[in-house]
Amino acid sequence: MPLHVPQAPAPALRSVLTALGSPTAVREARTPSLLTAQGPVTPEQPLPVHVLDSVSAQGVPATRLAGWRFLIRAGDRAVAAAETRLTPDGWAFSHFFEGPYIRSTELALQQAETLTQPYQPRLLSVPGLYMLTLWLHGDCTADGATGAPAATDLLVPLAPAPPGIAASRPHRVAELLPVLTLRAAPASPTPPTPLLGSPA
Template structure:
């Protein structure tokens, strides 16, 4: 079934388009693939990025916070980089370009989700405590993807992107209710610091 992809805020898209049109922003980006891309570059597959903090806190439903909108940057048929737009006091603004394994992993996970027999609203969920990024497939396709304090429902799916932390299978859909206890156990065994985003 087709994914119900939420529209990115227009100012976020405009800020990324302006950065792509800026030779200085592209030239100074730490993304060799972006600088060496042939032909036009275009933003695509915008997804809200939510961060899950403190998953060891309690038995309460996990809460997230919206941190950015991520756009895959296409050159021809493939994504060569990504761009984040962040919400500031002045509104949505371009943050940075980047590349790495999560670009291809996000594309693969989106294709995988498209082949499922149920429609979902895709989002990205970052778990800094595990240096982990997942595709969050939210079952409520009519919900506001920009809600700053969304709660993953127990029946929502999380698809860990590669590279995933040891003991968590990448590109395998997990119900939130099944993956959260695994993530909690993983943190208790060997906490990691950092952020994948």
């Protein structure tokens, strides 16, 4: 079942196209794969990037839109990504980058295409764990720039994932979110004293 990729704001796409057409912007990006790409490069797969700010005591996540990310394709593969951000004057190009998340995003999208249920792909950043996930939202008609993960949505941790969390495996939000919340919680300043006779 094909993914229903949300439509990025036209000014965000224009800002990326303008940056790609600027030798100065590409050179200053210092992304070797973009500098050495053969043939035309095109921005594809626009994904809204949401940040997980908090989770309520009832387990309800609060997220905010941080920008739109485009995979930059050269030939048959993504070689870099472009990030846009919202400014007081509207959507603007932020930066180019490359690294392991480019390939893992591409692989996760390919895997998601094989699922039987249709989804709207997004990215969800978990800053407390330095973690990025592909968020597969069940409501394909929703505005990609708004909303929070539903319990039945899927999260696919992208490689590199934090230790103990399997990358490239889809997890239901209801199952993974409590784990992420627990892992991201600040450690207590002093560990509780174990009771006598209990395992330490």
